[in-house]
Amino acid sequence: MNNFFIILFHTYLSKLKTKSFLVTTILTAVILITLTNIPRIIEFFERDGDVEKVAVIDTSGQLFQPLEEQVKITDQDFELILVSESIKAVENKVEEGEYTGVLQLTMTSEQLPAANYKSMSMADSVVVTELQTALQQIKTVMASSQLNLTQEQLAQLYEPVPFERLALEEDAKTEEELNQARGLVYVLLFIIYFAVIMYASMIATEVATEKSSRVMEILISSVSPVKQMFAKIIGVGLLSLTQLAVFLIVGYISVKQNLDSMEGGFFDFFGFGNVPVATIVYGVTFFILGYFLYATLAAFLGSLVSRIEDVQQMITPMTLLVVAGFMIAMVGLSQPEAGFITVTSFIPFFTPMIMFLRVGMLNIPLWEISLSIAILVGTITILAIFGGRVYRGGVLMYGKSNSFKDIKKALQLTKK
Amino acid sequence: MALQLEKVTKKFGKFTAVDHLSLAIPEGEIFGFLGANGAGKTTTFRMILGLLDPTEGRITLDGKRVDYSTSPIIGYLPEERGLYPKLKVKDQIVYLARLRGMKKQDALKELDYWLERFKVPEYLDKKVEELSKGNQQKIQFLAAVIHRPKLLILDEPFSGLDPVNVELLKKAVLDLKEAGTTIVFSSHRMEHVEEMCEHLCIMQNGKPVVHGSLKDIKRSFGKKNLVIHADFDLRFLQEYRGVTKSKQTPEGIHLQITGEEIAGNILQDIVGKGFIRKFVLEEPSLNDIFIEKAGASYE
Numbered sequence: 037m038n039n040f041f042i043i044l045f046h047t048y049l050s051k052l053k054t055k056s057f058l059v060t061t062i063l064t065a066v067i068l069i070t071l072t073n074i075p076r077i078i079e080f081f082e083r084d085g086d087v088e089k090v091a092v093i094d095t096s097g098q099l100f101q102p103l104e105e106q107v108k109i110t111d112q113d114f115e116l117i118l119v120s121e122s123i124k125a126v127e128n129k130v131e132e133g134e135y136t137g138v139l140q141l142t143m144t145s146e147q148l149p150a151a152n153y154k155s156m157s158m159a160d161s162v163v164v165t166e167l168q169t170a171l172q173q174i175k176t177v178m179a180s181s182q183l184n185l186t187q188e189q190l191a192q193l194y195e196p197v198p199f200e201r202l203a204l205e206e207d208a209k210t211e212e213e214l215n216q217a218r219g220l221v222y223v224l225l226f227i228i229y230f231a232v233i234m235y236a237s238m239i240a241t242e243v244a245t246e247k248s249s250r251v252m253e254i255l256i257s258s259v260s261p262v263k264q265m266f267a268k269i270i271g272v273g274l275l276s277l278t279q280l281a282v283f284l285i286v287g288y289i290s291v292k293q294n295l296d297s298m299e300g301g302f303f304d305f306f307g308f309g310n311v312p313v314a315t316i317v318y319g320v321t322f323f324i325l326g327y328f329l330y331a332t333l334a335a336f337l338g339s340l341v342s343r344i345e346d347v348q349q350m351i352t353p354m355t356l357l358v359v360a361g362f363m364i365a366m367v368g369l370s371q372p373e374a375g376f377i378t379v380t381s382f383i384p385f386f387t388p389m390i391m392f393l394r395v396g397m398l399n400i401p402l403w404e405i406s407l408s409i410a411i412l413v414g415t416i417t418i419l420a421i422f423g424g425r426v427y428r429g430g431v432l433m434y435g436k437s438n439s440f441k442d443i444k445k446a447l448q449l450t451k452k
Numbered sequence: 453m454a455l456q457l458e459k460v461t462k463k464f465g466k467f468t469a470v471d472h473l474s475l476a477i478p479e480g481e482i483f484g485f486l487g488a489n490g491a492g493k494t495t496t497f498r499m500i501l502g503l504l505d506p507t508e509g510r511i512t513l514d515g516k517r518v519d520y521s522t523s524p525i526i527g528y529l530p531e532e533r534g535l536y537p538k539l540k541v542k543d544q545i546v547y548l549a550r551l552r553g554m555k556k557q558d559a560l561k562e563l564d565y566w567l568e569r570f571k572v573p574e575y576l577d578k579k580v581e582e583l584s585k586g587n588q589q590k591i592q593f594l595a596a597v598i599h600r601p602k603l604l605i606l607d608e609p610f611s612g613l614d615p616v617n618v619e620l621l622k623k624a625v626l627d628l629k630e631a632g633t634t635i636v637f638s639s640h641r642m643e644h645v646e647e648m649c650e651h652l653c654i655m656q657n658g659k660p661v662v663h664g665s666l667k668d669i670k671r672s673f674g675k676k677n678l679v680i681h682a683d684f685d686l687r688f689l690q691e692y693r694g695v696t697k698s699k700q701t702p703e704g705i706h707l708q709i710t711g712e713e714i715a716g717n718i719l720q721d722i723v724g725k726g727f728i729r730k731f732v733l734e735e736p737s738l739n740d741i742f743i744e745k746a747g748a749s750y751e
Contacts, residue, residue, distance in 0.1 A: 042550050050539070250534035254595065257501040258523045258551040432503060448465055449504070 039259045040267045047242075047271030052278070061279050065286045072290040088114040088136040090163065091126050096143040099174065103141070106170035114163055130156060139167060147182065149175050214397060217315065218369055221396035224319040225369075225389055227280065228326055229362045232388070235276045236330040236358075237351055239269060240338030243431075244347045247339065252431045261431055262424040265339075269331045276327060280320070318395045318405075325409065326388025328416050330354060336423035339430030340442045361386040365393050372397040382408050384415035425450055453514050453525065453602035453634050454479050455500070460509035462495050462658075469495040471658040472509070477651070482625070482635040484645040484652030484666075488746045491655040493638055494531070497605055500636070501528055513603060524553035527601030531608045531638075533588055535595065537581035541567075544580065545595055552599040559598060566594045570620060585612040593621055597628060604628060604635045610644060622648065642738040652738075654745050661745045666738070673736050673744075678707040678715050681730035682722065692718060704730065708740065 051057055070077070094100040104116050114136065119126055126138045137155030144150050151171055153164060180190055243265075246252040255264055337350045364386060368377040372394055381390040391408045394400050429449030433442065455477040462470040470492040477483045487493045498504045500511055502518045511518050513525070536544055542563065549559035567573045570590045580588055589612050597604060606625070610618045625648065629635055639645055645652060646666065654662040662669055675696060680686060681704035689705060690698045694714035699706040709715060715733050722728065 039551055042547070046547050050543070246536070249537055250530055250532045251536050252534070253503070253530045254528060254534045254548060255551065256503055257526065257528050258520075258548070260520055432498065 040263055043255075043259065043264055043267035044271040044274075047268050048274045051238075051272065051275050057275070057279075061282055064279075065282060068283060068287050069290050072287065088163065089134070090114055090116050090167070091119045091129070091135040091138045092116050092141060093119060093121075093123060093126065093138065094141045096141055096149070099141040099143070099149050102174050102177075103167075103170055106173055107166065114166075127154060130154065136163060148178055217312070217397045220312075220315055221393055222369060224315070224323075224396070225362065225365050225393060227283070228319070228323050228389055228392065229358065229365075231276050231280065231323065232326050232330045232358050233355060235272055235327060236334035236354065237347070239272050239331050240334040240347050240351050241344060242268065242272070243335055243338035243427075244341050244344050247341070247431055247434075248343055256431060261428040265335050265424060265427050266420070269328070269335055273324070273327055273331065277324070280323065284316075315396045318392055321409075322388040322392040322395075325412050325416070329384065329388065329412065329419065330358065332416060332419045332423045336419075336426045336430065339427040340433070340446060342434045357385050361389045365389040368393050369397075382411060384412045387412045455603055455634055455636070456512045456515075457496075457500075458509050458512075460496070460499060460506045460511060462492075462499060462504060463507045469658050470499070470506075473655075473658070473660060474509075475653060475660075475663075477634055477636065479634050480629060480632045481651065482629050482637050482649045484649035485636050485638045485655070486640075486642075486645060486652060486742060486746070487638075487655030491746065492658040493655060494607070495658075496655075497528070497607060497636075497638075500603075500605065501526060524599060525602040527552075527596040527599065527604040529592055529596040529604075529606045529609050531611075533592055535580045535588065535592060538579060540577055540579055541575050541583075541591055542577060545591070545598060548595050549598045552601075554599045562598050562600075563594070566598065569624070570594070586614060586617055589613055590617065590621070593624070597624070600633075602633060604633050605638075606635060607638045608640070609637070610639065610641065618644075642742055646738045654742060656746050662741065669741065670735055670738075673741050675708050675710055675736055675740070675744075676712065676715070677734040677736055677740065678709050678718065679730060679732045679734065680704045680707070680718075680722070680728065682726055682728045684722075684726035686722070689718060689722075692721075708736075 092100055092103070100116070100118050107114075107116060116139075117135075123138070123140065126135065129135050130138055137153055140152040140154075142150050142152075149171055151167070153167065155163075180193075185193070243252075246255065259267075333354050334351055337354060338347060341347055341350050361380075364377070364380050368374065368390060371377070377390060377394065380386045381394050383390075387408045391400075391405065395405060426443050426446045429446030430442070432449055433446060455475070457473055457475040460470055460473045461468065473492075473496065475483075485493060485496070495504065499506050500518060502520060502523070513522055516522065518526075539547075542560070545563050546556055546559045549562070550556060554562075563576070564573070567576060572587060572590060575583060575587065575591070580591060583591065589609075593606075593609060596606070609625070610621060613621065622644070625635065625637075637645065637649060649666060651665050652662075652669070653660045653664075664672075680689075686705040687700070689695060689707060692707075692714075694710045694717070695707050696710060697708035707718075709718075712733065719731065
């Protein structure tokens with residue numbers, strides 16, 4: 037077998053078998069399954085717990101019935117119980133914890149409902165809000181019937197204004213679609229961010245380890261350093277793709293399984309219902325390109341240090357670049373059309389995250405995507421050539437070398 | 453496989469690490485490549501291995517320029533340990549052997565042979581970091597020779613080894629030589645060099661200051677060692693004509709003299725002064741030659 041592939045598969049397989057890789061992969065997969073099952077888990081706990089009880093003292097004698105019906109339609113989180121005891125007695129029971137709160141219903145002089153709610157604290161706003169909404173509705177019905185409005189008049193009154201939003205751009209995403217895209221883009225951005233940082237620093241560490249253990253001298257006497265560097269980058273790249281594939285498959289299956297039972301809410305928000313294939317394809321593409329960009333950078337930075345302890349210090353500027361890209365992308369999630377987002381999406385170090393964000397959320401003309409990818413690929417190529425040369429010299433340099441001045445020294449070493 | 457270096461020069465910026473070095477090492481010979489620290493040895497090795505390109509001159513193996521296509525026939529034992537600390541001996545050696553063009557099965561077979569020979573078959577599944585320094589060195593040696601290279605570069609192969617293991621490895625090196633391997637040997641232990649190398653060269657500031665066969669080098673060095681043990685005071689000999697160095701010992705004196713005739717003169721002068729227990733004229737040791745030639749830069 038060619039030396040290139042021997043190194044590639046050696047890197048891939050030996051990393052695959054490490055405990056740290058297995059643990060992170062399994063742990064993240066478990067977290068993914070947990071996250072996608074959150075609605076189910078919440079439901080499980082809720083079903084199990086006590087239903088909150090609210091005592092109702094109805095002095096009017098005609099409000100409890102409609103209120104209970106109204107509450108039943110919206111929510112079953114709490115139960116209304118009609119009591120006939122004195123308010124003092126009920127208040128005591130609230131203090132003892134038998135009831136969450138007590139609601140006193142009265143009729144005003146205009147024959148409209150009024151209420152008074154007492155509970156231990158003001159914290160449980162959900163119950164209060166729902167009670168308020170339900171009463172409001174009852175009041176509206178009562179008031180309109182007092183005005184002798186007909187059913188049609190009522191309907192007219194409450195009919196919402198016809199308000200239609202249309203984007204002039206063809207195929208523009210609707211607000212709903214945008215929200216959906218946002219969730220998916222957010223998740224994928226996170227994956228790109230973490231993977232780039234994790235795997236790039238893995239490469240830098242790997243290179244520094246080989247250098248500090250001096251096994252590098254033996255390796256590069258068998259294989260040219262540049263070949264070795266790229267075999268390593270691709271080997272770790274395969275590793276990252278393996279992990280990504282595991283996450284995507286686990287996530288996909290878990291979501292699909294939950295989807296049938298869990299309509300609405302959480303999943304709609306994250307837009308997992310109908311995952312647009314294009315977004316995933318772009319996600320993977322930018323993931324790979326971003327990985328190559330930063331991995332090349334990390335490899336040559338790693339080749340400059342002689343001790344593993346210095347690796348983090350050396351790659352900090354690179355990590356900051358990734359963090360900056362991620363921060364801009366986070367801002368961009370809420371305003372993907374902003375000018376600075378457009379500009380930064382063409383800066384190669386930010387492209388993988390920000391161009392992906394734009395592609396995922398907006399309709400970008402193909403030439404813009406192509407241009408940014410071309411710039412990115414161009415940068416990767418330049419970095420690879422330059423990095424390869426630095427790497428060739430860097431791996432032979434030992435001693436106290438943690439500064440960027442060493443790049444010059446490394447380049448000099450490779451000269452004739 | 454004969455190794456030839458023709459006027460090889462390597463410059464790093466203004467600094468000249470190796471200066472017009474010409475060497476010819478015939479097949480099946482152990483060549484001693486010596487020099488003080490920083491004399492350009494490692495740079496020369498790196499050029500022979502193809503890690504660095506010479507600024508001038510050329511390096512050939514049987515007339516063929518060295519590059520990555522020649523790497524399967526070259527074995528290299530670096531001065532410092534060059535192994536993955538966290539990898540098992542087996543995985544490590546198989547990986548390195550495959551990079552030198554060996555098949556996995558062959559590598560495993562060779563590995564068994566060598567581990568057996570070095571009396572450490574139980575290390576097959578051990579991680580390198582769990583081994584002692586000397587045993588790591590054995591594995592390092594193994595990594596350098598497993599693919600049966602035609603040219604073997606050994607940089608301090610015996611460091612960290614106890615005398616028993618030194619003999620074990622020395623025997624292995626000599627066997628490889630018998631089998632026709634050309635060996636470049638570098639060490640700071642002059643007795644090893646004297647024992648194993650027919651030809652050698654001593655580098656200083658990138659230039660060979662001594663170059664030739666061990667016998668010729670010793671002869672042309674001119675100076676000899678004279679050891680005298682006597683009952684009377686020998687200190688007056690320190691100023692004697694023809695004495696270049698002297699060292700007092702509890703029993704007498706060690707002198708370095710410029711020729712045999714000086715020894716005769718000294719003998720005539722001290723006879724009759726008292727009882728002489730010992731009077732020996734010795735060949736210079738390589739150690740003396742090294743200190744004289746390579747040590748010049750320190751003075």
